[in-house]
Amino acid sequence: MxxxxxxxxxxxxxxxxxxxxxxxxxxxxxxxxxxxxxxxxxxxxxxxxxxxxxxxxxxxxxxxxxxxxxxxxxxxxxxxxxxxxxxxxxxxxxxxxxxxxxxxxxxxxxxxxxxxxxxxxxxxxxxxxxxxxxxxxxxxxxxxxxxxxxxxxxxxxxxxxxxxxxxxxxxxxxxxxxxLDDMERATAQVRERARHTVHSTLLGLGMVALVAVLLVFASGLALNVSEHRLADSKLKAMAQQIVQSQEDERARVSRELHDGISQLLVSIKFQFELAQHQLAQADPAASASMARGLERLGEAIGEVRQISHDLRPSILDTLGLSAAIEQLCQEFQRRTGIAVRVEQLDPALGLERHQGSAKAVALFRIAQEALTNIERHAQASEVRLSLVRQGNRVVLCLSDNGRGCPPSVWQTSPGIGLRNIRERVEHLAGDFEWQSTAGHTRLSVSLPLEREALL
Structure with a gap:
């Protein structure tokens, strides 16, 4: 039921x-x-x-x-x-x-x-x-x-x-x-009237109960229809968000391929063509041109690895969630200049046997999304992160010292990042908490561990 x-x-x-x-x-x-x-x-x-x-x-x-x-x-x-x-x-x-x-x-x-x-x-x-x-x-x-x-x-x-x-x-x-038969008839009439009164009263109560039950069912049906319509609208909005997210990700990958890999490959092509021409002319500078081409080729390989890492970090599958989070924090600090203080990073989370599990991926993506939001909107100088196990749950907390966001703004019109985080957490039957004031914003996510992870 x-x-x-x-x-x-x-x-x-x-x-x-x-x-x-x-x-x-x-x-x-x-x-x-x-x-x-x-x-x-x-x-x-x-x-x-x-x-x-x-x-x-x-x-x-x-x-x-x-x-x-x-x-x-x-x-x-x-x-x-x-x-x-x-x-x-x-x-x-x-x-x-x-x-x-x-x-x-x-x-x-x-x-x-x-x-x-x-x-x-x-x-x-x-x-x-x-x-x-x-x-x-x-x-x-x-x-x-x-x-x-x-x-x-x-x-x-x-x-x-x-x-x-x-x-x-x-x-x-x-x-x-x-x-005394007259008295018996009179008392029998009294009892019969009482039975008739009880029967009429019970019939009336039954009718009232029937009407009340029908009203409850009608109200429940109306509420069910309303909830179905609301759920349908939410599903449509979610589907649009997913499509939009996919298109945004494709556009990002396309830009990186066009602006990064494509230009590097064109430059490498020109460099090797120059080296080929110089070799044909027996020009001593051909060796230097070949070296620059190989250098550019190494940059292209690095760009490919970076794009692959952004799409799916291999360290998450090989070393686990804790190592992937730590590497993510290091790369974020190196790229943005925002200090990241890892206050607590528990290596024994109960997810090590299931490195590719949906919860490990979800926690990594939530941390990635939260850091992206901090980079884009928070104007913070420091980020604090902790990933710990508390009983039969894994808790991820991130906080920053940025400008914050009033609750009236994010509750009425939350951005795509927060919506993604909330939907991931709700899908995995977890708890989501977000608090923001001027100078302090805190995100907390708690997910239940799998039964086998508790063993």
């Missing part, structure tokens, strides 16, 4: 993670609020139903109160009380029931098949012992008990809230109950 894709991923992933976290938080909070609302509905509903159940049971007790208060315990009195209870109904599913303390059913208007049966071990679908729990609640509790029972109007087993009281003298448990 390249840098652009990494940046895009680092932009999109936190956004998506934030959306997921917000969605999870919204879902959690919505569920919590829904459950709190359900609990509140159940609490209010049950409070209302408890009061209603107590009122119903009090009505039933008042109906059989004359019989129970008479003090009679005979079967006829009890049968009369059972008949009254069977006739007491409210609503479609409201009725009264009675059990003895052993769990035997005495009254059940809606399920008469249960009358006379002992239901002590009867359990509901949740495993609760219904009659035991009702008797226990009547004796020790507040009389209220939740359980599941068949609803007469629908024949479906439904959650029910019962309320019972004891008639100790007869050994009866009298009670009634209200089915």
């Amino acid at each position: 390249d840098l652009k894709h990494k940046i895009l991923a680092l932009t999109v992933l936190p956004l998506l993670l934030a959306m997921v976290a917000i969605g999870a938080l919204v879902q959690h909070r919505s569920t919590q609020l829904a459950e709190q609302q359900v609990a509140l509905i159940e609490e209010n509903f049950l409070l209302t139903k408890r009061a209603e159940l107590r009122h119903y049971v009090e009505l039933a007790l008042s109906s059989i109160e004359p019989l129970y208060a008479s003090g009679r315990n005979d079967e006829a009195t009890r049968a009369q009380a059972k008949a009254i209870l069977r006739e007491l109904n409210y609503g479609d599913d409201g009725y009264f029931f009675a059990y003895d303390t052993g769990g035997k059913n005495l009254v059940h208007p809606r399920q008469p098949e249960l009358v006379g049966r002992t239901l002590w071990d009867l359990t509901d679908p949740q495993g609760r012992h219904v009659i035991r729990a009702l008797l226990s609640s009547a004796r020790d509790g507040d009389g209220y008990q939740r359980y599941s029972w068949q609803k007469p109007s629908t024949q479906q087993v439904t959650e029910k809230l019962g309320y019972v009281v004891l008639l100790p003298r007869w050994g009866w448990m009298l009670g009634t109950g209200i089915y």
Whole structure:
């Protein structure tokens, strides 16, 4: 994955993670609020139903109160009380029931098949012992008990809230109950609304995330296109610079060949023609003419060597970078008269095994270019140079005491020399630093060593 894709991923992933976290938080909070609302509905509903159940049971007790208060315990009195209870109904599913303390059913208007049966071990679908729990609640509790029972109007087993009281003298448990399916429907509606709200919210967050991701991709695409255009323009400018540099170098070599080698060869030709003529005339001066011709021929050979050295110094391939830099400094001082002080020249740079490596050539060309810039523009009297190894890097530093150049000038419109140096350094993944003030200019280049050079 390249840098652009990494940046895009680092932009999109936190956004998506934030959306997921917000969605999870919204879902959690919505569920919590829904459950709190359900609990509140159940609490209010049950409070209302408890009061209603107590009122119903009090009505039933008042109906059989004359019989129970008479003090009679005979079967006829009890049968009369059972008949009254069977006739007491409210609503479609409201009725009264009675059990003895052993769990035997005495009254059940809606399920008469249960009358006379002992239901002590009867359990509901949740495993609760219904009659035991009702008797226990009547004796020790507040009389209220939740359980599941068949609803007469629908024949479906439904959650029910019962309320019972004891008639100790007869050994009866009298009670009634209200089915809670209305409450269950209300709470189910609350939960369904909460789920719908969460779904809508998550859908909205998903749409926002999608739009945001599309905007990020669109911005990245626009930036990518802009960078490609900028890179293309830079490549075109670089290509023009390279072509121009090649043309300048060809022009320089052409001038040196024309002004130097060509004139020397013409002069040598004339000198040897003169010597040939003098030999034909048996002129004693022929020997002197031949000697001058040979001298000129030696100068021509020297010119050829100098041009060859400027194009590619052979010492760089034979003795290495340090020796080539030292020779370059000596020739620069001899040619220009500018003093060159080599402060530090490390012979063990880690490039000796690769004398023709791109980094060795680059460092030599950078030093050559820097000295050329000093000669042309700096008006300096002294140059300081160091070439050292620092850890796994090679560092080349040059400084001079010339007139300097303001940063606003070289940063906005750097010359071809500085551009060449910067591009060489960037191509080799190195660091480039250039500082210039009046009386002091410093160039520093740091290149990483090859892995094999570190061994």
